[in-house]
Every structure is written in structure tokens, then in C-alpha cells.
Amino acid sequence: VPDREWWKEAVVYQIYPRSFNDSDGDGVGDIPGITEKADYLDALGVDVVWLCPVYESPNADNGYDIADYRSIASEFGTMADWEELLDALHARDIRLVMDLVVNHTSDEHEWFEKSRRKEEGYEDYYIWREGRPAEVGETTGDGTEGPDGEAPPNNWESFMGGSAWSYDDVREAWYLHIFDEKQPDLNWENPTVREEVAEMVNWWLEKGIDGFRLDAINYLSKVPDLPDGDPDGGPPVGLEGFDHGPRIHEFLRELYDRTFANYDAMTVAEMSGTTVEMAGDYLGEDGDGLDMIFHFQHMELDAGPRGRWDPEGFGEWSLPELKRITSRWQGRLGADGWNALYLGNHDQPRIVSRFGDDEAYREESAKLLATFLLTSRGTPFVYQGEEIGMTNTAFETLDDVDDPMTVGAVEGMLAAGVVDSYEEARGVVDYMSRDHARTPMQWTGSDGAGFTDGEPWLALTDNSEEINVAAARADEDSIWHHYRRLIELRHEEEVYVYGEYELLLPEHERLFAYTRTLGDERRLVVLDWSDEPATFETEAVDTTGAEVVVGNYEDAPADPDGAEFRPYEAVVYRL
Numbered sequence: 001v002p003d004r005e006w007w008k009e010a011v012v013y014q015i016y017p018r019s020f021n022d023s024d025g026d027g028v029g030d031i032p033g034i035t036e037k038a039d040y041l042d043a044l045g046v047d048v049v050w051l052c053p054v055y056e057s058p059n060a061d062n063g064y065d066i067a068d069y070r071s072i073a074s075e076f077g078t079m080a081d082w083e084e085l086l087d088a089l090h091a092r093d094i095r096l097v098m099d100l101v102v103n104h105t106s107d108e109h110e111w112f113e114k115s116r117r118k119e120e121g122y123e124d125y126y127i128w129r130e131g132r133p134a135e136v137g138e139t140t141g142d143g144t145e146g147p148d149g150e151a152p153p154n155n156w157e158s159f160m161g162g163s164a165w166s167y168d169d170v171r172e173a174w175y176l177h178i179f180d181e182k183q184p185d186l187n188w189e190n191p192t193v194r195e196e197v198a199e200m201v202n203w204w205l206e207k208g209i210d211g212f213r214l215d216a217i218n219y220l221s222k223v224p225d226l227p228d229g230d231p232d233g234g235p236p237v238g239l240e241g242f243d244h245g246p247r248i249h250e251f252l253r254e255l256y257d258r259t260f261a262n263y264d265a266m267t268v269a270e271m272s273g274t275t276v277e278m279a280g281d282y283l284g285e286d287g288d289g290l291d292m293i294f295h296f297q298h299m300e301l302d303a304g305p306r307g308r309w310d311p312e313g314f315g316e317w318s319l320p321e322l323k324r325i326t327s328r329w330q331g332r333l334g335a336d337g338w339n340a341l342y343l344g345n346h347d348q349p350r351i352v353s354r355f356g357d358d359e360a361y362r363e364e365s366a367k368l369l370a371t372f373l374l375t376s377r378g379t380p381f382v383y384q385g386e387e388i389g390m391t392n393t394a395f396e397t398l399d400d401v402d403d404p405m406t407v408g409a410v411e412g413m414l415a416a417g418v419v420d421s422y423e424e425a426r427g428v429v430d431y432m433s434r435d436h437a438r439t440p441m442q443w444t445g446s447d448g449a450g451f452t453d454g455e456p457w458l459a460l461t462d463n464s465e466e467i468n469v470a471a472a473r474a475d476e477d478s479i480w481h482h483y484r485r486l487i488e489l490r491h492e493e494e495v496y497v498y499g500e501y502e503l504l505l506p507e508h509e510r511l512f513a514y515t516r517t518l519g520d521e522r523r524l525v526v527l528d529w530s531d532e533p534a535t536f537e538t539e540a541v542d543t544t545g546a547e548v549v550v551g552n553y554e555d556a557p558a559d560p561d562g563a564e565f566r567p568y569e570a571v572v573y574r575l
């Protein structure tokens with residue numbers, strides 16, 4: 001058994017506060033709304049809540065553009081409301097993990113206000129540069145119009161589309177923003193910035209929180225001199241200039257030593273572009289002290305050749321490839337290092353629409369995904385709504401989309417002539433938009449889905465009459481109860497947490513099967529991850545005397561060996 005830690009044994013539930021529960025009828029979820037649902041979280045059995053940003057923000061990116069790290073956005077409530085939430089969760093033995101967004105701030109943060117005015121001590125809080133002379137006919141993209149004849153300092157692009165630079169009229173210089181223009185990147189080369197961040201982190205830890213999820217943290221360190229990126233690189237162009245940059249380990253280790261090292265706090269670092277080979281340098285005492293990483297390899301499986309927003313070639317993925325990716329992480333991180341397990345979050349499509357079948361096999365496939373998530377080795381993260389099998393929605397026009405990344409991607413494709421109309425981009429939007437995960441939580445079948453008495457800030461998915469928490473809790477066979485049972489199982493039996501993982505049938509096109517072993521305890525998980533039957537046959541395990549622990553159909557095959565599994569059937573056996 002690897003070192004026991006509370007966060008290894010925990011199941012985390014992610015809350016996107018805007019869309020969780022609105023207590024005051026303004027159409028926006030809020031903190032008292034979450035507190036009202038503390039018993040709900042307790043009934044589901046989760047151990048930790050990861051709360052997406054609730055800090056003061058102009059909401060250019062729904063709170064990921066922070067104007068004040070130490071205050072609560074008034075639309076979400078007050079600091080007193082937040083303290084009440086913390087108490088309500090702790091009273092139920094549920095811990096609270098906050099979001100740490102320190103690659104950038106809002107342009108409305110006072111640091112930026114001071115920096116753009118070059119106030120003493122703040123000049124270098126952000127990444128300011130002079131423009132370069134524009135070439136004849138050069139287009140510089142949206143939001144980058146500087147003075148005549150001036151182009152941005154380099155060719156880097158933003159994740160939100162267009163140039164990663166905007167011109168600031170006050171300072172008369174360009175600032176870097178790898179996300180929205182209202183999200184200027186902090187200058188981590190500046191030691192004062194690093195001190196300020198550490199102080200803020202400690203301020204929250206002192207308030208009694210239980211950890212942080214570190215947002216986009218792989219981008220902190222930029223290559224000195226900010227050279228032009230490979231025009232065919234990325235997306236976005238310039239990625240190699242700031243992804244896992246030269247001083248990233250130094251910055252993270254320093255932050256750890258100043259903060260997390262002194263608390264019993266869990267950390268999970270969001271890091272796209274991380275391979276399992278890189279993980280060791282970030283994780284644990286031998287690395288930068290981080291506990292877990294959200295890698296993105298399984299999120300990239302179904303993108304088109306030109307990345308996430310490629311309007312062509314998206315949506316296809318292969319099960320053997322998914323097995324290769326997850327098994328690499330399962331195999332490497334266990335005794336040393338630890339996995340963060342997730343299939344969806346607030347930036348990704350709904351998991352049942354993406355990796356399952358949200359029509360004919362919605363119930364079965366949602367339960368299969370739950371089984372996979374909750375019986376793999378690592379700490380599972382359940383995203384709000386996943387536990388009732390919430391689905392993707394549809395975006396008829398670009399006006400129906402709120403997410404700046406989706407909008408930026410479409411506008412970028414229109415500007416570059418990759419598509420000629422929204423219609424041509426709609427396929428990838430309906431498949432990939434971050435807004436799928438952001439539609440309000442469906443609590444009941446009534447108007448407003450029990451989310452709000454007012455007008456929801458983002459349109460509900462049109463299936464809340466059928467898919468909602470009230471209905472799911474009333475039905476013992478529901479997806480919700482399946483999650484609840486699997487979470488309970490993880491709490492009761494250590495083999496699901498600490499057991500060794502072994503993949504079976506790596507090349508099988510339909511079946512995903514693996515064992516978990518701890519001492520004499522052994523479990524076999526068989527998933528038919530397809531809409532057709534499949535026969536399980538392997539020499540690798542002896543299934544004599546196997547007992548069904550949990551399945552998603554009535555009458556699971558008693559002996560899996562040679563048995564035919566039905567579409568999206570998912571069974572856990574005790575061997």
C-alpha cells in the first residue's frame with residue numbers, strides 16, 4: 001500500500017458556482033445556493049468540493065479573470081456566506097478546495113491598474129513590451145489595434161483567438177495575455193509577484209480551506225525574450241514559448257515551500273501538455289511538491305488534426321488509444337505520485353455525450369463512465385450534473401454561446417476564412433463548446449429546473465423534465481444511485497483506492513477490462529464501451545468463483561469468462 005493520504009481516498013465533486021443553484025432568483029448560482037445543497041453532497045457521499053472561482057471578477061471568463069483575490073463576488077454572496085459554506089461542508093466532513101488562478105489576473109485588478117500607470121513597484125507586474133513595425137498589409141487580429149504602423153511584439157496567439165497581445169492606451173505599450181484580453185499574464189519573473197501570490201495563498205489556507213486546484217499552471221514561465229513561435233506550431237501559435245517554460249519547476253517549488261508545505265492541503269495542478277514522463281518532476285516531495293495533475297491526453301483524443309476547434313475531423317476516437325493513455329498513467333502513478341481522474345469539467349463537453357451515447361444508451365453509458373471513473377486508481381473528480389447523466393445542448397446561433405473561448409475560436413475561423421459562416425463551424429461548437437458543461441444544474445422537472453426562479457444566465461438544456469436530480473433520487477436504478485453506490489464502495493474497500501492496476505485485452509475494440517489488486521483482494525472490471533455486444537475472453541485472469549459486486553444491467557453475467565456483455569454493460573467482479 002502506498003502512503004495513505006486523505007486526498008487519495010477522497011472523491012471530489014466539482015462545482016461551477018454560476019450554474020449550480022441560485023438562491024435569490026437573479027438567474028446566477030450563488031454561495032448560499034451551494035450551502036443549501038450541502039445535504040445533497042453528503043447524500044451523494046463525496047468527500048471534497050472543488051469550487052471554481054467565486055472571487056470578485058468582471059466575468060470576462062466567468063471568474064477566471066480575478067479582480068480581487070481576497071473578496072467574494074457580490075453576485076455570489078459575501079465572505080460571511082462563504083464562511084457559512086465552509087462550516088456547512090466541514091460539519092459534514094466534506095473538505096473545500098478553492099481555485100487558484102495566478103497565471104493572470106483581470107485587467108481590472110488593482111495591480112494591473114497600477115502597472116499600466118507605471119506606479120512605483122508595479123511596473124513589472126505584467127509582461128509589457130514595445131510593438132514592432134507592422135509589415136505592409138499585416139493584419140494583427142482582434143483587439144490588437146495599436147498605433148498606426150505598429151504590430152504586436154511577437155506572433156503569439158491567445159487561447160481565446162487572435163493575438164496574445166493587446167495595446168494599452170494608458171501605458172502606451174503592449175501586454176501579454178495568453179487567454180482573453182481582459183486576462184493579462186502576471187510576470188512571474190518578478191520576485192515581488194511571487195511573494196504576493198504566496199501571501200494570498202497562505203491567507204486562504206489560514207481561513208481553513210483544504211487545498212487548491214491550480215489553474216493553467218503550466219504556463220507561468222515564459223521563454224526569455226519571448227521569441228516568435230513556429231507559425232505551424234500550437235495551437236495557439238507561440239505555445240512552445242510558455243508551456244512548461246524554463247523556470248516552471250523553480251516557481252512551483254518555491255510556491256510550495258512558502259505555502260502548501262506548511263499545511264495539510266491537497267493540490268491538483270491543471271496542466272495541459274503534460275506526459276506521464278514529465279509528471280514525476282512536478283509531483284511529490286522529490287518534485288515540486290504537487291499532489292496531482294490534471295493531464296489532457298484523453299481530452300485530445302477526439303479533436304481534429306488542427307486542434308480542439310478544428311471544424312473537421314473531430315469526434316472520432318479509438319478505445320485502444322484511450323486504454324493506452326489511461327493505462328500509462330495508471331501504471332506509472334500509484335506507488336509514487338498519484339493520479340487525478342476526470343472525464344469532464346467546466347471546460348469540456350458533457351461526458352455522456354462525448355464518451356457515451358446520450359440517446360439510446362444514456363443510462364447505461366453514463367453508468368459505465370461512472371464505473372470507469374470510480375474504479376480506476378487515483379482520486380476521482382465528478383463534475384456537477386455528471387451524476388444524473390446531463391447531456392450536451394445545442395447552439396443554433398453564435399449568440400447562444402456565452403463562452404469566450406468558443407466565440408473566439410469561431411470568430412478566428414471566420415476571420416481566417418477557415419469557415420464562411422457559423423453554420424460551417426456549428427458542428428464543432430455543438431460537439432466541443434465549453435458551454436455544454438455550464439448549462440444550469442437540473443434539480444427538478446419544473447420551470448427553471450429548480451436551479452432558479454428567474455431567468456437563467458445561460459439557457460437550460462431542453463431535457464430537464466426528464467433528466468433531473470429529483471427524478472434520479474426517486475429511482476433506485478438511476479445513474480445517481482449508481483454513483484452513490486460506487487462512491488460508497490470506494491470508501492468501504494481499500495482495493496479500489498490503493499489496489500494495483502492491470503490492463504487486460506489492450507487491443508480489444510469494444511471491451512475495456514482491468515483488475516485491481518491489493519493483497520488477497522482482487523477486483524475485475526469489465527466494460528463494454530460500445531453499442532454492440534462483446535464477448536470477454538482472457539487467459540490472464542482466473543474467474544472461477546467470481547462474484548458480481550455491481551453492474552448496470554439486471555442479471556450481469558455470473559461468470560465473465562466467455563460471457564457476452566451487452567451494449568455499455570459495466571460490471572465489477574470480486575475474484
Ligand code: TEU
Binds near residue numbers: 061064215216308
Ligand atoms: O483552463 C485552461 C485550459 O484549459 C488550457 O490550459 C488549455 O490548455 C486550453 O484550453 C487548450 O484547450 C483554465 C480554466 O479551467 C478555464 O475555465 C479558464 O478559461 C482558463 O484556465 C483561463 O483561466
